[in-house]
Amino acid sequence: MLPAAVIDQIKADLPEWHWQGVGQGASIMEVSHRGKAFEALINDAEQDLRDLLAIPANYSVLFMQGGAWGQFACVPMNLLRADEYAGYVVSGGWSKSASEEAAKFGEVAVLGLSEEDRYHWAPKLSTDIIEKYNKSHSRPDKLGETLWSYFYVCSNETVYGNELHTLPRDLPAPLVVDASSHFLSRAMDVSSCGLIYAGAQKNVGPAGVTIVIVRDDLLDRAPKAIPAVWHYAHMAKHKSLFNTPPVFSIYATALTLKWIKAQGGLDEMERRAVARSSMLYDAIDASKLFKAPVVKADRSRMNVVFDSPNEEIDKAFVTFCEARGLMSLKGHRVRGGMRASLYNAMPIEGVEALVAAMREFETIQSKL
Template identity: 45%
Template sequence: MDQIYNFSAGPAVLPKEVLQQARDEMLDWHGSGMSVMEMSHRGKEFMSIAEKTENDLRELVGIPQNYKVLFLQGGASSQFSMVPMNLLRGRKKADYINTGQWSTKAIEEASRYCTVNVAASSADANFTYAPIQDKWHLNPESAYIHYTSNETIGGVEFHWIPHIDPNSHVPLVVDMSSDILSRPLDVTRFGLIYAGAQKNLGPAGLTLVIIREDLLGMPLAGTPTLYDYQIHAQNDSMYNTPPTYAMYITGLVFDWLKQKGGLSAMEKTNIAKANVLYDLLDSTDFYHCPVAKPDRSRMNVPFTLKNPGLDGEFLKQATSNGLIQLKGHRSVGGMRASIYNAMPLEGVAKLAAFMKEFASQHA
């Protein structure tokens, strides 16, 4: 089979080495005689996988001991409810920064539990930039501040962490679903980090939560047991059966990241990949990227063709060249290239070469 480069926004490309190892271990994990999918989540075999997965993540990111790592289900969308359920802690208001569709969904869900103050929004420019912090209007009565570090659909990314006065005791919460582990991360700047796995961590079915311990144990009255972070923390994410195979694959991804030199090395590669595409987009008027340059995502690169009538032909020819899943989200149209950690530089270079050739043919 010819090389295929998968630019899907999620579920997304996984490292080839990870898939090959999973293939080799599919029927018999380390002489156990079982596939990981068949193991008891409380058996010694899987418990060793879970322990290593958490330890490798802590090492990769530098997660302090006063933070709990939770492996949950429900996708990042479940966190839109779990965050206010657990972090309001007697308060009635929360601050949200709105930079696109995922921020909007988080706001809509949080509004079921509290009064949401949209402290800043880029809706005035069709969500094509990240509002600078000087323009934020935070409510001093809010229980927490929430933002989405990378909008997968719109391709807007925060390349900075908001500064929150440590004396305010208002935790910073971030949905990092599509850029987590793409660069070094200072966990101590946050009260809670969450991410769906299917973009930059592993397969769909797993949700990662990193939460500071002092934020546990104060859920809203009536919060379902499985929506209480403390329950999961007290039970090492084993209160109910976790997504075992997704955890296993994610652990292999952590191993792969360590072998690649860790998050600093990955950031350099991601910058190089993004530059290949953005340099091309900026060199011609045949393509257009709507996102403000300072806020362009390294993970999701949206672009349109000058002539939308060529969209179908672009996608057809791209597919015939082994470049798949480039169609933009149905809500915005155009194209989108998702270039997560597992997308190799040569894949991005091949896409850029195709785009350049296509433009010359249809100028």
């Protein structure tokens, strides 16, 4: 869901894009990415992102393509060195896919896994866990020492609805974070991470652009023989304008960044996320029909996953909601159940309407 104000601005700019009040003589879908106005826009978007997340000067901001799946491969291509391990925490389907993709490029160690519990909690990475792994997997060729290229977490598992409310710190190698589905819903300590990436299409814009924030000392780790568009240092050198970027997606993202700033920034986004999600979790916890399976400490503020006693009731509830204009509540196909995605632009009234529908449905069910 994008903010209504952003969609209104896009509508106005579709016939002719105006940059800082000056008509560009063409739609935003037609302008050149080499034009001065677009160059100014992408620089402005980067600055807004830097302001919102307080990104330190020694980090580059890249606007890339290929979605988060592209980053599943791009991260190991650039950062995973021969004879070293990448340590993955598998807290859901996305981090599982990322670990499998990384294994195509080098050695992967799974350092936490909650699959047996249907990802109802998010494993926490700590130096103790890493040391334990080092001891049990020491490699003679490294004189008993296990060397790590990076550690990887998905900070919000969109399908299973768990979220890391704090990121691991002080690890012996850089932390890589897939923040796609809760990006800009709260402040993040960028300086505690080596690399953060997020596909835009959840909280910041339409699909097509992936934001990568990478510490500059990691840029040159990549071997030479990787494709230019996947090479972080190459993309940084060209300020994300090496080849044709997804102009429309970056433009819409730039508008959303301005909207977030105007609303009060990430503290305000977090306040709203807490208000929306706690209203819904409270209603689920008070219900006799619905259950939220994720442990309280790890519950996602963006993707609220819940179940009824069986698939038939799930289906009836989703249909009941659709008739009331409450859309997209069906859980992801790999998990089933229900999922309410409460991204930044979702007004609290959307949650109030869902809670009212749940109560009404439960009353009807109790009389059957």
